[in-house]
Amino acid sequence: MSIASATLIDILDQSSNTEDSRVNGLIVTTSAESSSIPIQINFLPLNTTLDPTSSQCVFWNYNLNGTGDWDSMGCRFEINGRNIICKCTHLTSFSLLMSRFATKSHELTLITKITIGISVGCLVISLILEAIVWKHVTKNRTSLARHVIMLNIILFLLTANISFTVAQYLKPDTKFCMVIVFFIHFLYLALFFWMFILGLLLLYHLIFLFKNLSKAAMVIISLTLGYLCPLIISASIFTIGYFRKHYLKQDKCWMNTEELYILLSFNVPQLAIVTINIFITIVAIFKMLRPTIGEKQNSHANIKNTVKQIARGTAILTSILGLCWALGYAFLKADTSIVMRYVFDILNGLQGLFILVFGVVSDSKVQEALIQRFSWSSEHSQKSKLLLSSTSNSQ
Structure with a gap:
């Protein structure tokens, strides 16, 4: 009744x-x-x-x-x-x-879909560019380590964005939804840990300027931090949530972040990694501010070059190391300004674009490799045309 x-x-x-x-x-x-x-x-x-x-x-x-x-x-x-x-x-x-703010929520959802679509496209372009220049940019150990890390960051973010998009169209009471949400949790955690590895590599070379990290040490660090740590965290949370029957939200295909331990499994690793990477950014900026031997400290050219280095370094570190994710921790309250929510969604949705621009295209070695590749292609095309022309004339 x-x-x-x-x-x-x-x-x-x-x-x-x-x-x-x-x-x-x-x-x-x-x-x-x-x-x-x-x-x-x-x-x-x-x-x-x-x-x-x-x-x-x-x-x-x-x-x-x-x-x-x-x-x-x-x-x-x-x-x-x-x-x-x-x-x-x-x-x-x-x-x-x-x-009460349903219309704005709808607009935010639309913006998220658009920015993620742009991000996926940029990440695919990044993979293509990495494949083109791989042999040219991985000739020494440091460059190889950096591009292996970049490749993992690109792949994890790409698969995470695709999985996130698929999850929006799944019902929460299906097995496939549970599987895809588990993979989303793992992929985003792995993305942050690979950003952390990139930060550690940068810090190592800032401290030990003329000493390369051994290949065995790099492999152990990458496997442990890049794969094992996020897998242990995501699998533990999945197991606990599954047996307690509150792993998923009841109204959509997403993790039940109303449970504190599930929310912390996202926030604690992200916050720790972002904090450490901020420290690495500060160290890098101070390193770039120090004049090198033989330079005039107050010269106009040196100041201009230092500003460029700081701007480029900050832009790369902020985008690649995920520092803009720190913005999200300022907006956990329900009464957050809708304008700031737009800013947060746009910045995080365009991570793929930032990686393409600052992590791949802005690399001087990548630029050199692309110029050589297209210059060789152009010269080869011209030689082919001349050869065909001479052959036709002789006939």
């Missing part, structure tokens, strides 16, 4: 968790002979102008925040035309919450 009420909204909507959302349906209280019966209720949103994808199926939890509040635990929603179907595993008073 169910009882629907329109007037309880005026009382129960005044809760602390609904600052960015509001009740957008009747409040339905349901009772049944058995508490194990799954509940399914169809809601017609009162305000049909809000985006239905921002819906939350909620129940009134009397034990929350002392006086009671809306809670979404054990409930998920499906969209059926104009109706929202709420499916819950327990009995109480149910209703529908929808975000």
